[in-house]
Amino acid sequence: MGEYKNTKLDDVFTAMSDGTRRAILARLAQSDARVTELANDFPISLNSTSKHIRILERAGLVTRAVQGREHVLTLNAGPMAEAMEWMEYYRQFWEHSLAALEDFVIKKRKQDQRRSKKQ
Amino acid sequence: MGEYKNTKLDDVFTAMSDGTRRAILARLAQSDARVTELANDFPISLNSTSKHIRILERAGLVTRAVQGREHVLTLNAGPMAEAMEWMEYYRQFWEHSLAALEDFVIKKRKQDQRRSKKQ
């Protein structure tokens, strides 16, 4: 509500909105890797991989260390914390829904039990 | 990694990647609202609002109840749970980073204390 131009969150959520990029993050969670190594792991070109990395860097989720001609990418999950915080506020809503669903199921089961006793 | 075409997560993260849509979700967290009501709360046209709502619906974050000519939108935070779960895996990484940073700061402080005693 207060927020309106939180471009930081924009970038983080955008970065995570693509399956290939999520897979790159998962890969980097195992160990650092170079651009070419990442490209080999996915069915897309080196150039395409490079572009995905740029989007991840923009979100701050990946850090680049240039060592000569090699660029070593490192996972930096930090920015996810802010995204989690934002979503945390909504936890009450889905947990409330689940609780309501549970209540419904339990009441329904008791109802059914009463019915079966009458028969 | 295992996942690769999780279009559900794609849709949820995409829906949350825009400030206006995040604001709409925050608004609906207060109470249900009609399309026109939402449009009045934001500096964009009714049509643009309608499009944002479609994207939120695609992600399952908003539900529509048509009552005559009025469409009542309801927040459905459920799909955020899956997104949270996905991000939860990465918590270790940013918490680890924070812990490492804390260690560094503490050691640095002690170092500085030793130095000031020597002077």
Added chain:
DNA sequence: CCTATATTCACCCTTATGGGTGAATATAAA
């Protein structure tokens, strides 16, 4: 110096966003 490797730059193409306007549609109300 020459060559191979690692990445990016500069493009092309297609589709999706994000914004707009005006018209069509559906329903409520006079």
Added chain:
DNA sequence: TTTATATTCACCCATAAGGGTGAATATAGG
């Protein structure tokens, strides 16, 4: 029945994604 309201549909425009290819750049290694 006519009119007003609520929402969407059909477009237009600009920009960003997501994919590709070929060339340029930078550095490592003979």
